[in-house]
Amino acid sequence: MTRHRGLAALALAALLPLAACQSAGDAVDSLAQIDTAQGSAENIGSLTAVIERTPNDPDAYNVRGAAYGRAGRYREALKDFDQAIALDPNSHQAYANRALIHRYMGDQGKALADYNRAIQLNPRYDTAYIGRGELYRQAGRTDEAFRDFEQAIQLDTTDPRAYHRRGLLYQASGQHQFALEDFAMAISLAPGAPYGYNGRGLSYLALGDEENAFSDFNTAIRLDESVAESWANQALVFERRGEIDRAARSYARALQLDPEYVPAREGVARTRGSA
Structure with a gap:
């Protein structure tokens, strides 16, 4: 029931201006x-x-x-x-x-x-x-x-991880439309989990859809305030908008939650002095 789309050449550098989030x-x-x-x-x-x-x-x-x-x-x-x-x-x-x-x-x-x-x-x-x-x-x-x-998807799995992880692979190769479909399916299977929203938000951001990206990151935070990635992703949107003080606060929150999370650490360094 799923269309097969090979990964052909994985262009890992295709993603991000969005940093390592x-x-x-x-x-x-x-x-x-x-x-x-x-x-x-x-x-x-x-x-x-x-x-x-x-x-x-x-x-x-x-x-x-x-x-x-x-x-x-x-x-x-x-x-x-x-x-x-x-x-x-x-x-x-x-x-x-x-x-x-x-x-x-x-x-x-x-x-x-x-x-x-x-x-x-x-x-x-x-x-x-x-x-x-x-x-x-x-x-x-x-x-x-x-x-x-x-293969898991072709077996009609109801496990959201299959779609989420395949979405990450599409995202890493710059195939964001396919990634959006997979993240949407992961969200439908696990609407209370933040990870599908974070993944989808990053693909929206890569496609220039800042409004939907911001909405997804905020939803991820609302679902679980303890995930550092969600705060760092939200901060990334603030930073792109030039709202550096708000970005700094969100990066700081991400770093507080996970002191080893590199995007948060790098974001704090970029926005230091603005919080």
């Missing part, structure tokens, strides 16, 4: 979409009680592993996913979950092997294609990333 999107990752498991101590305790009652249930380890992952307890998550796989070597969900933990821990080789295994076990598992595609995207393997996001 491209949407990273990493925060929209999830542990194989296991929504029932949260990372609270209470939930982990409840899941541990389930495992004590049914120690040979691979699903119980898989769900607790996801909870550990959400809590940032990655080594414990790995142990649970290892156990889930030992109990059920054909669990494609456990392989995909473990792959994401390997990604978070910086072991990209093991992550790739687990995504490959998940896809081998279930070639229609959209989550694994999306995870592997993001692994490829971050490694600069853009053609392979595009194919994986495209």
